[in-house]
Amino acid sequence: MARAMQVIGFAAVASADMGPSARQLRGYAANSTSLASASDCSSFCCWWPAGECSDCGTDWNNRMYAPGCHVECSGPNCGPGKAHQYYNTQSDWDSSCSTRVCGSEQGGLSSGPSYYCGGTWNGNNNWGSNYEGPIVNTDTETCKRLCAMSGSNKCTGWTVTNNNECYLKTSVGDMQSDAGVQGSGYCYPSCGDQQNQHNNDGHNYEGPIQVQNAEFCKVRCQASGGQCKGWTVTNNGECYLKDSVGPMRPDMGVQASGNC
Numbered sequence: 001m002a003r004a005m006q007v008i009g010f011a012a013v014a015s016a017d018m019g020p021s022a023r024q025l026r027g028y029a030a031n032s033t034s035l036a037s038a039s040d041c042s043s044f045c046c047w048w049p050a051g052e053c054s055d056c057g058t059d060w061n062n063r064m065y066a067p068g069c070h071v072e073c074s075g076p077n078c079g080p081g082k083a084h085q086y087y088n089t090q091s092d093w094d095s096s097c098s099t100r101v102c103g104s105e106q107g108g109l110s111s112g113p114s115y116y117c118g119g120t121w122n123g124n125n126n127w128g129s130n131y132e133g134p135i136v137n138t139d140t141e142t143c144k145r146l147c148a149m150s151g152s153n154k155c156t157g158w159t160v161t162n163n164n165e166c167y168l169k170t171s172v173g174d175m176q177s178d179a180g181v182q183g184s185g186y187c188y189p190s191c192g193d194q195q196n197q198h199n200n201d202g203h204n205y206e207g208p209i210q211v212q213n214a215e216f217c218k219v220r221c222q223a224s225g226g227q228c229k230g231w232t233v234t235n236n237g238e239c240y241l242k243d244s245v246g247p248m249r250p251d252m253g254v255q256a257s258g259n260c
Contacts, residue, residue, distance in 0.1 A: 041069035043149050045093050046102050056102065060084035064093040094145065101149070117148045117158075117187040118215055125178035126157045126169070126186065126216075133167035140183045142166070147187045156219055159184040171223065174216045186215055188222045191260040199251035200230045200242070200259060208238035214256040217241075221260045232257040 045064040046056035056062055059075025065087050072078070073087045094101050120140050131154065135146065143166035147155035157172035160182045172186060194214060205227065211217050217239035221228035230245035233255040245259055 041065055041071055043094075043101050044071070044087065045095075060086065061088050063087045065089050066093050067091055094149075117144050118185055120144065120183040120185050121175050122183045123177060123179070123181060124175040124184050125159055125181045126172040126175050126184045128157055128169040128172035130167045131155075131170045134161075134165035135168070136166075137164050138166035139164065140185075143168075144185050144187075147185075155187055156223060157184065157186050172216070172219055174212045176212075186219045188218055188260075191218050191222045191258055194218060194256040194258040195248050196256045197250060197252055197254060198248045198257050199232055199254045200245040200248050200257045202230055202242040202245035204240045205243045207240035208234075209241070211237055211239045214239075218258055218260075221258070224260075228260055230257065230259045 043066075044056075046062070047064065048057050048062050057075060058073055058078070060073045060078050060083075062075065063071075063073070065071055067089050069089055070086050073084060076082075078084050078086075135143070138146075138160060140160045143158045143160045146166065147158040147168050154170060155168045157169040159167045159169070161167075162180055162182055164182075175184065209217070209220065211233060214233040217231045217233045220239065221231040221241050224241065227243060228241045230242040232240045232242070234240075235253055235255055237255075248257065251257075
């Protein structure tokens with residue numbers, strides 16, 4: 001056991017998790033936000049040329065936006081006296097194209113590992129700090145998608161209450177059961193997939209941090225501002241953040257590890 005603890009890393013200073021007093025379910029917002037707000041309509045699916053965000057066509061059927069978006073098109077079939085004024089919209093707009101989703105600011109936001117949202121924790125709240133919400137009449141899958149579309153690595157988590165109010169968060173805590181919540185989830189802009197029962201060794205700069213789930217350790221790592229290169233959670237729920245990592249190797253004393 002002593003050898004197993006040594007290879008996890010060398011840091012010995014414990015770091016306390018955020019307490020309930022530091023957490024927040026419903027952040028203050030001056031006005032409720034409808035689903036198709038201006039920020040939601042900054043992303044689109046490019047039909048032609050497929051996946052070429054910067055060179056995507058400007059006719060009404062070249063691009064697909066979320067329902068409720070009214071983004072003016074400028075192609076040959078668009079404009080005063082023409083059949084169309086706006087680009088096409090569709091409920092499955094973000095999965096209609098075979099390639100990435102495009103964003104007006106960053107030229108495209110990958111739906112792959114570079115910005116990935118995990119599963120839904122039903123009946124749980126990840127607290128933290130809200131930067132947008134309530135977004136009314138929003139289900140859990142839509143709220144998760146809005147978090148993934150936020151751009152600039154802003155959204156690290158989301159929550160939907162029982163009355164379908166979606167909250168997007170800049171910081172999150174560990175999951176806790178909450179009867180007033182449908183579900184919550186985490187999003188991680190810079191961390192790869194976790195490897196269960198594997199250890200990436202390396203050097204710890206923080207830990208052990210007691211956590212309820214390995215996914216929250218991953219979120220803590222990606223929120224470090226680039227300092228954290230990897231993480232490990234042991235079988236007793238201790239999270240270690242690392243400023244250097246080694247190759248993954250099997251380790252039955254570990255829940256999971258990952259690289260960022």
